[in-house]
Amino acid sequence: MTLMNPVLGRELKERARGRRMMFVLFGYLGLLALTMQLIYWERTRAADNAFSFSVADLSSARTGRFLFDSILIGVLLLVCFLVPAFTAASIAGERDRQTLVPLQVTMLSARSIVVGKLLAGLALVSLLLVAAAPFLGVALILGGVTAGAIIKGLAMVLVTAVLLGSISIACSSLVRRVQVATVAAYGLTLFLLIGTFVGYGVMSALNTRANINGSGGSSRTNRALLVANPLVATADLLWDRRTSNGLSSPLAALQRMAEPAANNGIAFGPNGQPLANQRVGSGFPMWARSLLAFAVISAGALAIATRRVRTPSESGDR
Amino acid sequence: MSLDHPPTMPTMPTPSHPAGPPIAPGPSMLPPPSMAAAASSSRWSPGDADEPAVVIRQLTKRYGNLFAVNGLDLDVPRGSVFGLIGPNGAGKSTTFAVMVGLLAPTSGSVRMVGYDPSRETFEVRKRVGYMPDVMGVYDDLRVDEYLRFFASAYKIPAAKHDALVAGLLELVDLRVKHDAYVDSLSRGMKQRLSLARALVHDPEVLVLDEPASGLDPRARAELRTLLTDLRTMGKTVVISSHILAELEEMCTEIAILEAGRLVASGQPKAIMRQLHGGRTIKVRLAGGEERRYDVTDDVEQAALLRRLVVDEGLDIVEFSEAQGSLEALFLQVTQGIVQ
Numbered sequence: 219m220t221l222m223n224p225v226l227g228r229e230l231k232e233r234a235r236g237r238r239m240m241f242v243l244f245g246y247l248g249l250l251a252l253t254m255q256l257i258y259w260e261r262t263r264a265a266d267n268a269f270s271f272s273v274a275d276l277s278s279a280r281t282g283r284f285l286f287d288s289i290l291i292g293v294l295l296l297v298c299f300l301v302p303a304f305t306a307a308s309i310a311g312e313r314d315r316q317t318l319v320p321l322q323v324t325m326l327s328a329r330s331i332v333v334g335k336l337l338a339g340l341a342l343v344s345l346l347l348v349a350a351a352p353f354l355g356v357a358l359i360l361g362g363v364t365a366g367a368i369i370k371g372l373a374m375v376l377v378t379a380v381l382l383g384s385i386s387i388a389c390s391s392l393v394r395r396v397q398v399a400t401v402a403a404y405g406l407t408l409f410l411l412i413g414t415f416v417g418y419g420v421m422s423a424l425n426t427r428a429n430i431n432g433s434g435g436s437s438r439t440n441r442a443l444l445v446a447n448p449l450v451a452t453a454d455l456l457w458d459r460r461t462s463n464g465l466s467s468p469l470a471a472l473q474r475m476a477e478p479a480a481n482n483g484i485a486f487g488p489n490g491q492p493l494a495n496q497r498v499g500s501g502f503p504m505w506a507r508s509l510l511a512f513a514v515i516s517a518g519a520l521a522i523a524t525r526r527v528r529t530p531s532e533s534g535d536r
Numbered sequence: 537m538s539l540d541h542p543p544t545m546p547t548m549p550t551p552s553h554p555a556g557p558p559i560a561p562g563p564s565m566l567p568p569p570s571m572a573a574a575a576s577s578s579r580w581s582p583g584d585a586d587e588p589a590v591v592i593r594q595l596t597k598r599y600g601n602l603f604a605v606n607g608l609d610l611d612v613p614r615g616s617v618f619g620l621i622g623p624n625g626a627g628k629s630t631t632f633a634v635m636v637g638l639l640a641p642t643s644g645s646v647r648m649v650g651y652d653p654s655r656e657t658f659e660v661r662k663r664v665g666y667m668p669d670v671m672g673v674y675d676d677l678r679v680d681e682y683l684r685f686f687a688s689a690y691k692i693p694a695a696k697h698d699a700l701v702a703g704l705l706e707l708v709d710l711r712v713k714h715d716a717y718v719d720s721l722s723r724g725m726k727q728r729l730s731l732a733r734a735l736v737h738d739p740e741v742l743v744l745d746e747p748a749s750g751l752d753p754r755a756r757a758e759l760r761t762l763l764t765d766l767r768t769m770g771k772t773v774v775i776s777s778h779i780l781a782e783l784e785e786m787c788t789e790i791a792i793l794e795a796g797r798l799v800a801s802g803q804p805k806a807i808m809r810q811l812h813g814g815r816t817i818k819v820r821l822a823g824g825e826e827r828r829y830d831v832t833d834d835v836e837q838a839a840l841l842r843r844l845v846v847d848e849g850l851d852i853v854e855f856s857e858a859q860g861s862l863e864a865l866f867l868q869v870t871q872g873i874v875q
Contacts, residue, residue: 224685224688224689225689227685227688228674228677228685231676231677231681232674232675232676232677235676236675236676312672315672315673315674316668316670316671316672317672317673317674318672319638319666319668319672320666320668320671320672320686320730320733321689322638323636323637323638323661323664323666324661324686324689324690325658325661325662325689325690325691325737326689529637529638529639529657530634530637530638530639530640530653530654530657531638531639531640532639532640533599
């Protein structure tokens with residue numbers, strides 16, 4: 219117990235005893251199983267339909283890739299939905315229960331308290347990722363995806379959980395009420411997932427109009443918005459020319475949606491086909507820029523939370 | 537009690553005020569801040585046994601235009617049970633929050649067992665136990681797990697937790713409830729558990745904010761016994777309460793706060809003497825008649841006795857100093873100011 223952050227230990231014990239985690243895990247696994255079953259039916263139906271028959275659809279590798287992309291996006295979205303619920307109440311909940319002050323007068327630093335809260339949230343996410351591994355393993359058996367891609371995909375989901383967990387804890391430290399913190403955390407999560415796409419679309423439309431009028435506009439500025447989008451970052455990290463190209467999976471669709479950004483720096487051959495995972499110039503890949511952005515946002519959010527929990531405070535807002 | 541790190545026995549303090557306990561003047565007699573701040577807290581070094589457990593000098597905490605605490609000076613001798621009395625909004629909880637390092641003062645200084653809670657926060661946390669006025673509970677934690685969690689939070693090695701928790705539960709008489717969920721305890725039991733939590737790191741000073749609030753008479757009596765035990769163990773206890781009768785029985789010294797200002801402090805009897813300009817002698821005669829006389833000192837008291845017995849030939853069955861209640865004293869020195 220002394221080796222483990224005490225806050226983490228208590229949170230894990232408390233959550234393990236509650237029924238909520240059991241329901242979450244059942245629901246999560248149920249959704250993943252349903253997704254997998256639907257994909258199986260869809261692929262089988264496509265193969266049985268003589269009119270839509272194609273060699274590509276029957277390719278085991280493509281089926282495996284489609285399955286992997288779909289399950290991973292499902293896991294990512296579920297984690298994005300669950301992380302604010304796990305972490306947005308962390309500090310505000312302690313205030314609400316009047317348990318923060320006894321914690322603040324112990325030998326635990328503000329950083330230990332905040333990190334303990336984040337790790338508790340991440341521990342639950344890790345459990346969800348481990349639970350998802352067998353589903354992704356099916357894709358590995360079918361082919362079209364490597365063990366490395368699975369590890370990279372799960373790692374990106376974990377990084378996304380760190381990002382959203384940090385933001386949620388910052389929200390939790392800034393407001394007194396759990397409900398307000400939760401709403402704020404979900405609002406920011408939705409902004410990252412959807413708002414960045416909307417912003418990108420609006421700015422692109424404005425740029426197009428500006429170009430028609432001759433005043434010009436920068437598409438680079440538009441794409442900068444997508445750097446903070448975990449879906450785009452994941453799509454870019456896992457883009458694989460051999461299996462992603464021409465595939466109609468959710469991940470491939472996302473990759474194409476953000477094509478100017480995600481394909482930024484990819485080398486194309488004379489016939490317009492992308493060269494095997496080659497990137498041109500010194501272009502920093504999109505996913506790497508996203509990781510940097512996530513790190514900066516997470517560090518900033520955790521610094522805000524630590525500052526709010528640190529004592530002595532000036533305001534007495536305990 | 538068999539705490540794993542047994543508490544130190546009381547060290548008799550060398551009085552910082554050799555002429556007797558300090559008595560702060562009433563509102564109309566408050567000295568100018570420059571004079572009141574004359575006693576600098578820097579004359580002691582950390583760990584100095586001569587230094588009072590708590591030294592507060594010109595403490596001010598301001599929220600905008602509101603002075604929660606205004607120029608407070610206070611000394612709490614080591615080994616004492618010190619009561620902080622005042623109406624709601626008097627600044628008791630704010631003073632406690634500054635003392636335990638939760639709040640930064642606007643101005644002034646505080647030293648807890650030689651350390652500044654604003655700058656040497658962790659040194660103060662090591663030596664001070666704090667029980668806030670409201671006890672929050674963690675759902676799904678058992679009583680012993682609750683104490684183990686706080687033992688870990690105070691960085692006490694896990695190997696010592698068993699003995700420590702057993703000792704604390706014994707002390708607060710909750711051993712039979714060790715396996716119960718905290719949420720299922722009665723209010724009195726929760727208060728005792730909260731006290732055990734504040735004692736988990738064997739602090740030198742205990743700061744208890746309204747520990748008797750909401751307790752029934754039996755639970756209050758148990759708490760009073762517990763605090764008396766703690767004093768005999770050498771702890772300095774600083775306690776606030778609205779139940780003045782409780783403090784009257786427990787406290788060796790008191791301070792009365794009103795509207796963030798110190799109205800009076802010292803031993804209750806001494807304060808009463810100062811307020812009355814002497815003492816009141818109660819005389820009960822054989823027939824049941826009771827008389828009261830004001831005297832200024834022992835000489836006048838002896839002269840009174842001789843006069844009544846020798847000159848007037850009265851049959852006296854009781855001749856004693858009248859005990860004024862703390863409540864009467866409180867009402868006398870406070871003016872009901874609400875900020």
